[in-house]
Amino acid sequence: MKRILVFAGTSEGRTFAEKVLSLGFFVTLSVATEYGKEVVGEKLLCRPVADRLSLRVGRLSVDEMARLAADFDAVVDATHPFAVEVTDNIKKACASVKKPYFRLARSVAVGNSGGNPSDFYEFNTMEEIADFIVRTDAELDDFSRRIFVSTGAKELSPFTRICDFKSRVFVRVLPSAESIRKCEAHGFSKSRIIAMQGPFSAALNEAMFRETGAGILVTKMSGRNGGFCEKIAAAEKCGMTVLALRPPEETDAFSDMDGLLSVILGMKSSL
Numbered sequence: 001m002k003r004i005l006v007f008a009g010t011s012e013g014r015t016f017a018e019k020v021l022s023l024g025f026f027v028t029l030s031v032a033t034e035y036g037k038e039v040v041g042e043k044l045l046c047r048p049v050a051d052r053l054s055l056r057v058g059r060l061s062v063d064e065m066a067r068l069a070a071d072f073d074a075v076v077d078a079t080h081p082f083a084v085e086v087t088d089n090i091k092k093a094c095a096s097v098k099k100p101y102f103r104l105a106r107s108v109a110v111g112n113s114g115g116n117p118s119d120f121y122e123f124n125t126m127e128e129i130a131d132f133i134v135r136t137d138a139e140l141d142d143f144s145r146r147i148f149v150s151t152g153a154k155e156l157s158p159f160t161r162i163c164d165f166k167s168r169v170f171v172r173v174l175p176s177a178e179s180i181r182k183c184e185a186h187g188f189s190k191s192r193i194i195a196m197q198g199p200f201s202a203a204l205n206e207a208m209f210r211e212t213g214a215g216i217l218v219t220k221m222s223g224r225n226g227g228f229c230e231k232i233a234a235a236e237k238c239g240m241t242v243l244a245l246r247p248p249e250e251t252d253a254f255s256d257m258d259g260l261l262s263v264i265l266g267m268k269s270s271l
Helices: 009-023 036-045 047-051 060-067 082-094 128-141 155-160 177-185 202-212 228-237 257-270
Strands: 003-008 026-031 053-057 074-078 101-104 120-123 146-149 170-171 191-195 214-220 241-245
Touching: 003 009, 009 026, 009 074, 009 101, 009 257, 026 177, 036 053, 060 082, 074 082, 074 257, 082 101, 101 257, 120 128, 128 241, 170 177, 170 257, 177 191, 202 214, 202 228, 214 228
Parallel strands: 003 026, 003 074, 026 053, 074 101, 120 241, 146 170, 146 214, 170 191, 214 241
Antiparallel strands: none
């Protein structure tokens, strides 16, 4: 086996590509956006192994993924744990061209990492989180609590149902023009948009939470590499209520990078 296609949307994807390149493989790294190229790909292009690395940028349909995968010996899906649709599409594409598919899943934190359970709530969807806020606002007769949404720009629509959301809700998103456009399209003003690249330290999270005066944190349970623990630690210091989105359940996925490498090396020796 000589050619590996890696769909990368996380730091794990970059790390895996580095490991495979060091073993003599040729690797194509596929990222969805120019921002992804900057964060994930360009760091690799500076390495001595760059002559065996190619980088492609842009979102792909299932058919486009299939045509791309057809030229490789195996495909590794290292996209974000919450990018469910993308993972489904990569699986379908690999099946259609009969290419080995491997899911490299980030190990995500489960539970509240030692926080007070009475202030930590888990949900399956963003709609459930928004409904919880609307309901508790009414129960407490308090429509002034500020909310810090740290889940990105893709699923902001549910939060527009919150009373006076334009002044109460702060959103932290990637520093890209696309993310800011999505925020503004949902009615968020620039004074409520924080566009920065994470993950963030606990100290920086705490400073942002205190500066915005937020009493509620909305976050994804995205694991240590996604900065989840640092957010929880900061929220505890600030006495915030944490509303956390559970990660999708994944089966037949590798969370151990070395285990996946062993499988791929075994395939290499058999080809």
